[in-house]
Amino acid sequence: MKPFIFLLSLAFFQSAIATEIKLLNGDTLNGDVIKTENGQVTLSHPILGLVTIPSSNIKPAVVSEEKIVDKKDNGLLGTGFFKDWKRSAELGINGNEGNTQDMDIHIGVNGDFSNTTRRWSVSSVYNNGSDDTETTKSDFFAQFTRDFLNPSTPHFSFIKGRYDWDEFEDWDHQIDLSAGVGSQLIKKDAWSLIGRTGLGVSKEFGGDNDDWTPEALLGLESFWAISKHHSVEFKNSLYPNLDKLGEFRNLTELNWKIGLADINNLNLKVGFVNDYDSLANGESQENDFQYRLLLAFDI
Template sequence: MPVLYNSAILSLVLAVAMAGGAVANPYEGLFAPPSPTGSTPEAPLTAAWSYPETVTPYPSTATPDEAPLMLESPTLAEPIPAGEEVGASDPEAVDVTVEVEAEPRWYYPSYWIQLPGWDTAVELGINGSSGTSDSFSIRTGGYLKRESDSRKVDFNIYLNRTQANGVETQNNAQMKFRHDWLLPESPWTVYGQTQLYYDRFQAFDLNMNLNGGLGYRVVDEDWLKLTGSFGAGTYREFGGPDDEWVPEAQFGFDYEQKLSETQKLTASLDYYPEWEDFSQYRMLTEIAWEVELATPSNVSLKFAANNRHDSDPQGANPNNFNYSVLLLWKL
């Protein structure tokens, strides 16, 4: 009680003194309006003591909820894309995705035959009947292809056999190899090729030709390729009436076009006239249409036809025409 009484008396004395001007108001001048331009405001009288300044950001005396932290930088505000998260220990770490090629299953030929860089395939077509007449026909073959910046290699082989009522009516086979040396930054190529042909029902045992010359890539795009060739060489019909080497010229073209992502059309023509008499010639034509199947992915349906024409068949049929529907199995 004495403390409260003394405090009350002290407060009363201060109030009377300030009213009379004896003691300056410690708060006077703190909220005074600004002085006119060019005048120097008088320094306010202050007491030896003062209350601490307080800033109230909200009009209410209640403690507000903590304001959320806002990121003003647009770079930091953007979410970090998936796969680009960085660890605390390495702020410059970059996510690297490593693709591991699935190993082919055991029933894929590539599981057993490894030929890196080569385009390889085998083909098979079978036809038969039984009843009033018995017949069986088979065509099989395959190819090996490879192309680089400096060369192009193409090897293919096929065999046709047909039997009707136990009697063989067709038996022929062909092997062809061609090597192109691609000239740098030029559409020209230098090529060499050889071809072996066997037919049981022809007047010879084996036909062989060797040729070489120049090729020109008229069109060389991913979806369309057209190459013309001209050269010279020689051929021989072993076991035939004219069993000797005969010089000949060679003109031809190779055509390949992707009709769509799953279809491809190929065609070729080779014309071989004898140098001494252009009326004596051989002409080989081939055409094929391939359609890739969805399942399995390495199998295509192939429609093919080829014809061999000989202007001097030695008493046999001048044309040997074959057509087939095959399954092409890429290795």
């Protein structure tokens, strides 16, 4: 059967195409294939002239698959930093309703890493907006989440932290740190759902309240891959105030990512973020709502 496969592969080269034929005895003949018929190959050899070879004496043609070589990851911008992480940057515009009402520029960097024992998620964002020559928005945040995984159970422990700077809040800087336990509630090919609960503290610098505030944490994170080019991500973190019962902070984020099929690693990202603080005072409003239109790409 194999000789016929070889003959079939030669059928496309009927008009004297130069080729190499390997015989079963180990010899190799180079020449032009004149014809293939009746189980024989006629070869025009530069020295031997026309040579007719029974196909049973020819080694079957072997078509080898091209090896796929994984692109080596040299880290962020070739520095080795964040090597083997999934890294992305995003650039676009935010609309804002809350402490300011404007359209502003959004620049962000994200990184994710996971294996059987640990999972990292880090991100940072800078927003800036102006009206004529007057700055109407200027803020920055950086945050991280570190999960300590156990392959034998869906439960895990975690620590997370966040730093905020905002020119238009009644404080200059804010940090919060928390730790606790989480659980992989759902893990399917297209849908992941994670729950978190923990305790932590937050502190504002440069505002009226300079005390450390004890807080609880209740979190929910969902990722749904609708199709190859569409995914929806939802995150909500509720921080009940343990010092003043009934008061709380809540951070909600929803993103719809649309893959641009004709451009590799480039996505359109549409979403919103709502930051609520029931203890906001001064010029700060309780609700700070932002909607986003971004281009996200791998780095």
